[in-house]
Amino acid sequence: MRNQSTDSRGTAPDPVIAARGLTRRYGATAVVDGIDFDIARGEVFGLLGPNGAGKTTTILMMLGLTEISSGEVSVLGFNPAREPLKVKQRVGYLPDAVGFYDHLTAAENLAYTAKLMGLARAERARRIEAALARVGLAEVASKRVATFSRGMRQRLGLAEIIVKRAEIAILDEPTSGLDPQATQEFLGLIGELKAEGITVLLSSHMLDQVQRICDRVALFQGGRIVLMGAVPELAVKVLGAGFVVEVEADGLGIARRLAMIPGVTQVDTLGVDRFRMTAERDVRPDAARAVVTVGGDLRRLSIDEPSLEAIYARHFQIRPRGDVRHAA
Amino acid sequence: MRREGSPFRGLSTVFVKELADHLSSIRMLMLELLIVFTALAALYGAISSLRQNTAEDPFLLLRLFTIDKAPLPSFVAILGFLIPLMAIGLGFDAINSEHNRRTLSRILAQPIYRDALLMGKFLAALATIGISLAALWLLVIGLGLIFLGVPPGGEEIARSMVFLVVAIFYAGVWLSLAMLLSIVFRSPATAALVSLGIWLFLAVLWPMLAPALAQAIAPADPRYALLGLNDPATAIWTQELLRLSPNDLFGEAMLAVLSPTTRTLGPVFLDQLRGAVMGSPLPFGESVMIAWPQTVGLIAGTIVLFAFGYVLFQRQEVRA
Known part of the structure; x- marks a missing residue:
């Protein structure tokens, strides 16, 4: 399995995700418009921008869950449009406002997806127990998910990624709708993933939260990446000084x-x-x-x-109109 | 370029999970109770009327399925009416509920194709219906043994097994339709209403509309009317139009298989009956041959509707 990730495209294991001219059109509107980026192994990369800027569509293209209109993306050396199973075997995804089967317990929900991952029974039980303990849901493992709060569901979604032992964790709006304490806990868990060497890609419109944990960010607007880099670098570039x-x-x-x-x-x-x-x-x-x-x-x-918010505000203040497009 | 990996990966997992969900759901329990009680009432009527004249019928067991005693319709007629309801009940929220619960993108982010999810759900619902129908079938045979006291013959068992298989495909048509609508409509309520509307139209209104339409297409020749006969052209049109409804196909197939004396399902000309011993049963193989086109029609309907849903689901956006 492992040697497959260094096939024709990937001469080195880094970057783990590489997008070139990635585009998704719906009719005449381009929701994602020719974006390029590289994500290195082990970094926390933030996709930032307002709702409808193309963040989720970009993520879905990386997972092979929506068609790519033009351009290409490679994830761990695989093409998600042609080899989606290999990509999805190695990449964990926590969707925006994740849902679970309410009539099943937390452990049963994880068992279902773990079976879909192809894990054997004993391995499944071991990994699920460990993952639930790690996200702090061990004592509610046999409770129905219907009783769970938003924060608990979010952590259960993260447990699923841990069960998968994903090399890349893609988190879509992981902290939206969480109270401050739940947000803190969740950001702490993301930090733990990073410490384990897992590459984390997260999208958000909450700039200040993301700033603390991201190594690099890409600011989206109207389907394009308008700024990309580490926050201090961007500050120098946009604010003139950091x-x-x-x-x-x-x-x-x-x-x-x-x-x-x-x-x-x-x-x-x-x-x-x-x-x-x-x-x-x-x-x-x-x-x-x-x-x-x-x-x-x-x-x-x-x-x-330097605050990301100041950078963001300043950047769009300089060029407020003109290239603003409306994503459908 | 071909996509890599098997489309059936994860199929058995989805199948087992969905089957467990169906079998333990309250909805399924209600549907089963409805069918069992109506079927029992029909059987009771059939048994009481059979007990009065058990003369020399070689297919006593099959009469249990087909005989009716007013005001109750026969067991087969009741199933023809209720199987669609059961299939719709299991299929109308198959895909849209995954959207609404926001589980769809999480499940599809696992290493499986959408094929496995759709197929697994379809087969699980069909298996659920199959299990219920098999239980009902055993119930009929058991009741027949207890109350009529006649052991069923091999041919009777074979014919009633054909009934079971055709009934499952009949359910398949409605299940495919309900799942197709669950893909098209994001709201389960809309999908349920539309499927129930189609069911009512085909089960209740179509048998009344088809003759009227046939009259309009091929007006009856007044010479036949003078002789007090039906115009064969109109009769054929009526039948062809009726056959557009799966309910009619199921009814015709059941008539051929469960009433061994049935020689044809269409209009008969006198010369075709020359040499026939009226009232004598046809061999099993011949009865199946008569029911075969109808059965194929039901299988084809299942496949076509499923394929429609499959294509739509493959192209559908995952995000809510």
Whole structure:
């Protein structure tokens, strides 16, 4: 099984997912419009964007669950349109608002999909027990799913991916509709998957949550990827600088001194003793040193990490119309 | 290019799960109770009328299936009416409920093709109906033994087995139709209403409409009317139109198989009866030959409707 994943296309195991000019059209409208991306093994990759931007369609094309109009995608070296069973054997999928058979128990629901995965009886029981324990559903394993909350269903869906021992976990809107505590728990579980070396692809419109766990993100709009990269990189690209440091200190000529720090692009004077620096890197140590050099008193030194939301807002503010298309 | 892997992978898993769901569902219990009680009433009528004149009928057991005592119709007629209801009840929410429960994309993300899901559901529902009909069949034979006290002969068993097989294919037509509608309509209520509408139309309205349509297509020659006869052209049109309904096909096939004296299902000309010993039963093989076109019609209907549903399901979007 294993050696098949390095066939003609995959000279190396990385990237695990590669899309080239991937397009899905419904009639004349392109829901996904010629996107390219590579996802490396073991990274957490976020597909971000508003509803209807083409995220779910992209995911379904990767699983061979919807037709590809043009372009191609390779998942673990397989073509999902031609070899969907090989792809689906190795990729776990947690759909948006996942559903289960309400009249069956949690363990029975997992047993059904585990049988479809082709697992033998003993192996099935062992994996299901372990997976339910890992997502914290061990004590409700024999309860009907009808009684489960949204968060529990979501975790049960993750347990299914764990049972499969998937190499890639694709999670569609995993945290939407969860309360803050359930969201935290779920993000923690995603972190555990990453620690095990599982590649995680998740889509979301909740930018701040995703920012914390994603190594790289792709921002979707109107079926296209408008921005892609690690969040700090994007901040530099879109906001002009990644870090905003505020300094509260007095001392002669501090503003000039701060502006001389390498990497600082701008210093604004907010008050008599308050300054805001915009920089390409975390310049707090340099700022502290600068204040001390001029003999000033440092009272506060704070940093705003670049927020994905700011990046997103800024990007679409710059080009708000024009290439905005409406996905059906 | 061919897709890799077997379309039947996971078929047995889906089949077993769906069968277990059907057999333990309340819906199935209600349908079974309905059929068993109506069938028992019909059998009771048949038995009581048979006990009065058990003269010299070589096919006493088969009479249990076909004899009717007013106001109750015969056992076969009741089944012809209720089997569609059962098939619709098992099939109308096969696919759309998976959509609505949002389980479809999760199941299809497992390493199986859609073929396995659709086929597994179809076969499980058909097996459920088969099990119920087989139980009913045993019930009839058992009651016949107890109340009539005549052991069934080999030919009677063979003929009633043919009844069982044809009844299962008759259920298959309606099951395919109900599943097709469960693919077309996203709401199970709509699918159920449309299938029940088609069932009522074909079972109740079509037998009344077909003769009227035949009259319009081939108006009766007044010379036949003067002689007090039916125009054969009109009669043939009526029959052909009636045969568009699976209910009629089932009825005709059952008539041929369960009433061994049936020589033909169409209009008969006198010269065709020359040399025939009226009232004498036909051999088993000949009766099956008479019922064969109707049976093939039912099998073909099942396959065509299933294929329609299959194509639609393959092209359907998975997302809710």
